[in-house]
Amino acid sequence: MDSLNMTDELVTFLTDSLADIRLPTKDENILKAPTVYDGYSPPKKNVRRGEDDTEQDDYPFVIVRFLFEKDNLKDENVMKFRFVIGTYSKDERQGWRETLDVMNHIKFALKEVVSVGPGLLTGEIESALFEEQPKPLWHGVMEVDFATPPVQLDRSVLGDDFNY
Template structure:
């Protein structure tokens, strides 16, 4: 399993697990589940060119971002992912709770299944809220390690004389 496929597996998993959540958007009459993206948020429109600035339209969201991979070349392959969570709330005192609620839902879902696709949860799950918040937009971060089967190359077609 490569990092691209594992990223896609995590996006599909979190999209399903968070689909029933209803969180506030900048339009206070609209509530929706977090949209799960791979890598980065979509590019914003340029306010200087007269296009509407839609930064707050992305909320709530989850970004699944691949950080790095450790492959011991024999049996183990571990990938680290950072999950960025963003919610929207005009409540200056309690707005952070939505972000923590999403992170808890994600953590419990991961722990319940133990694996996503061919990847197995390993190590620790780390959660943190950003110390400085851009109210009314609230953000948090999670990091998870996923162990996947190591890729084994079949070199039998090269015969016994194959050396690097």
């Protein structure tokens, strides 16, 4: 399992796990599930060129971002991912609750299945709300580790002189 495939597995898993949640958007008449992106959010429209501002239309969202991988080449491979969560709420006092709700859904879904694709949840699930919030946009972050099967080397290609 490589990190690109694991990222795709997580995007699919989170999209399915969050499909039933309905959260506010900039248009108060529309509630929707968070959109899950891999890596980074899509580019914003350019208001100076006459394109509509879509910054708040992208909310709610979850971004699955690969952070790093530790592969000891013998028997263990661990990948760390960060989930960036963004929600929209005009409630300046309680708007943070929407972000925390998404983070809780993710945590509960991960703990229920314990594995995503070939990745086994390991270590801790870390969650935090950003201290400063650009209201009405609210943000949080989660970090999770997954143990994945190590990539196996084809020793026949390496030759007899290769030694661990």
